[in-house]
Amino acid sequence: MSNPVILITGALTGIGRATALGFAKIGARLVVSGRRPAEGKALEVELQRLGAEAVFVQADVRHDEEVRRLIDQTVARFGRLDAAVNVAGTEGQPGLIVNQTAESYAATFDTNVLGTLLSLKHELRVMTAQKSGSIINISSTYGHEGAAYASVYSASKHAVEGFTKSAALEAASSGVRVNAVAPGPTDTGMLDRFTGTPENKAALVSGVPLGRVGKPADIAQMIEFLASDAASFVTGQIVSVDGGKSAG
Amino acid sequence: MTTQSNLQGKTALVTGGSRGIGRATALALGQAGAQVIVHYGSAEKEAAAVVAEIRNAGGKAEKIAADLRTADGPHLLAERVRAIIGDRLDILVANAGISKAASIAETKVEDFDALFAVNVRAPYFLVQQLLPVMCKGSSVILLSSLAAHAAVGNLSAYSATKGAIDTLVKHFASALGERGIRVNAVAPGVVPTEMSIFTKTDAGRDYTLGMQALKRLAAPEEIAAAITFLASDQARWITGDTLRVDGGSKL
Numbered sequence: 001m002s003n004p005v006i007l008i009t010g011a012l013t014g015i016g017r018a019t020a021l022g023f024a025k026i027g028a029r030l031v032v033s034g035r036r037p038a039e040g041k042a043l044e045v046e047l048q049r050l051g052a053e054a055v056f057v058q059a060d061v062r063h064d065e066e067v068r069r070l071i072d073q074t075v076a077r078f079g080r081l082d083a084a085v086n087v088a089g090t091e092g093q094p095g096l097i098v099n100q101t102a103e104s105y106a107a108t109f110d111t112n113v114l115g116t117l118l119s120l121k122h123e124l125r126v127m128t129a130q131k132s133g134s135i136i137n138i139s140s141t142y143g144h145e146g147a148a149y150a151s152v153y154s155a156s157k158h159a160v161e162g163f164t165k166s167a168a169l170e171a172a173s174s175g176v177r178v179n180a181v182a183p184g185p186t187d188t189g190m191l192d193r194f195t196g197t198p199e200n201k202a203a204l205v206s207g208v209p210l211g212r213v214g215k216p217a218d219i220a221q222m223i224e225f226l227a228s229d230a231a232s233f234v235t236g237q238i239v240s241v242d243g244g245k246s247a248g
Numbered sequence: 249m250t251t252q253s254n255l256q257g258k259t260a261l262v263t264g265g266s267r268g269i270g271r272a273t274a275l276a277l278g279q280a281g282a283q284v285i286v287h288y289g290s291a292e293k294e295a296a297a298v299v300a301e302i303r304n305a306g307g308k309a310e311k312i313a314a315d316l317r318t319a320d321g322p323h324l325l326a327e328r329v330r331a332i333i334g335d336r337l338d339i340l341v342a343n344a345g346i347s348k349a350a351s352i353a354e355t356k357v358e359d360f361d362a363l364f365a366v367n368v369r370a371p372y373f374l375v376q377q378l379l380p381v382m383c384k385g386s387s388v389i390l391l392s393s394l395a396a397h398a399a400v401g402n403l404s405a406y407s408a409t410k411g412a413i414d415t416l417v418k419h420f421a422s423a424l425g426e427r428g429i430r431v432n433a434v435a436p437g438v439v440p441t442e443m444s445i446f447t448k449t450d451a452g453r454d455y456t457l458g459m460q461a462l463k464r465l466a467a468p469e470e471i472a473a474a475i476t477f478l479a480s481d482q483a484r485w486i487t488g489d490t491l492r493v494d495g496g497s498k499l
Contacts, residue, residue, distance in 0.1 A: 165499045168461055168496050168499060169461050169496065169499055172460075172461035172462050172463070172495075172496055173463065175462075177462075177496075184485075208425075209421055209422045209424075209425025209426070209487060209488065210425045210428065210430070210485060210487055211425060211426060214485045215485070218484060218485035218486075219485075221482040221483065221484075222482075222483070222486065224482075225477050225482065225483075229473075230473040230474070230476075230477060231473070231474065231477075231493075232470055232473075233437075233462065233466045233467075233470040233471070233474075233493050233494070233495050234474065234491070234492070234493050235461055235462060235495065235496040236461055236496035236499040237491070237492050237496075239486075239489065239491060240486070240488070240489045241485055241486050241489075242485070242486075242488075242489075243425070243485050243487060244421045244422060244425050244430075244487040244488040245488075246488065246489075247417070247418040247419075247421045247422050247487065247488025247489070248418060248422050248488075
């Protein structure tokens with residue numbers, strides 16, 4: 001398929017941004033979404049300069065009506081939706097379980113879990129009707145491992161993996177595939193906030209067999225693969241892209 | 249939408265490259281520009297046809313025979329490969345494998361040993377023997393199976409060999425990461441090849457589709473596409489992983 005229509009939530013920074021730039025280079029038509037209009041407009045212009053047909057749509061994935069509008073505007077603009085990449089996510093407020101609150105839980109789960117549910121809901125509405133499509137969620141190594149000091153984030157990413165497999169089962173009969181990418185430590189603003197100091201970040205590398213943290217573009221390549229026809233028989237999978245971190 | 253992997257200038261070995269998934273993989277790697285060594289056990293005519301198809305499309309390919317059932321088979325194969333490609337192997341796809349359905353009660357010691365010899369010992373020592381010519385950026389892909397993750401068919405001994413592959417992937421990836429060598433596996437579901445001839449029966453087809461989310465049989469080319477992706481530099485931060493390409497089986 002040439003010039004596929006791709007939607008990316010959480011597109012303004014990190015993995016979402018690298019994914020948008022990667023798809024722009026292979027001729028995709030793009031809807032990039034996020035909460036901050038100034039940055040969104042700047043990304044839209046940057047993607048257009050790369051030759052891509054691209055539009056920024058402001059949306060907060062925590063609100064059903066905003067996600068509905070995002071998906072409807074995508075279809076209104078481009079007539080279809082070939083792949084959706086649900087990157088919008090937050091690290092929340094890392095810390096010991098004994099210090100967590102209903103508020104810190106909600107701050108993480110509203111974006112990572114409710115946001116994934118609402119994105120899937122409206123993306124599947126369009127894709128099952130058109131009988132094709134590929135959805136890629138973003139999990140984490142912590143989506144299937146525990147994480148001291150990041151329990152709420154870890155639990156939220158476990159939920160993303162549950163949604164991914166269940167959505168794959170619900171959507172398969174319509175020819176729609178749903179997978180997740182589970183990045184290891186990736187060089188983004190989120191990792192900087194997570195680790196706090198350059199020393200902490202450098203220490204992470206010792207646990208990665210390939211000896212470096214990931215680049216957002218490394219993750220984007222797997223997302224491109226899962227979106228493409230090359231992955232036509234891959235569904236319901238959680239694919240680790242982590243330099244070997246989870247292999248030990 | 250397709251993503252085109254570029255393997256121009258790379259060297260590749262595909263064991264069991266004459267038929268089924270191996271054949272599709274050899275052709276896909278050749279099409280992406282790699283020089284492909286097509287290993288075969290006994291199917292010389294089929295291997296020659298794969299080589300001819302790659303060459304006719306403007307690619308480079310050779311065939312090599314080796315008996316991977318024998319203890320020194322991997323060593324002899326590695327020697328022959330090195331004689332052709334010289335000092336650099338970029339891609340190793342250890343695809344050659346055998347399968348034998350039998351209940352626990354019926355499984356014979358000699359069949360058990362043959363399964364482990366071809367499916368586990370051979371890839372292990374092939375990796376060992378080819379390590380001197382692998383370098384930063386080299387990619388090893390082993391073949392696992394859905395059977396390693398779920399009890400399907402009367403395949404307990406075969407499935408144990410594939411479980412061993414998933415374990416080796418993690419250990420190889422961890423040990424070879426500092427040299428920049430990546431090691432991953434692809435785990436197909438039931439693919440209609442000569443090895444899974446039962447998919448040609450109604451009962452076999454129903455059984456397969458019954459456990460898959462996607463209600464159609466796989467094509468060998470779909471497994472080859474995943475192997476080709478893992479072989480490419482697009483997968484440069486992926487190691488130690490088993491990628492299931494099984495239509496969402498047993499989710």
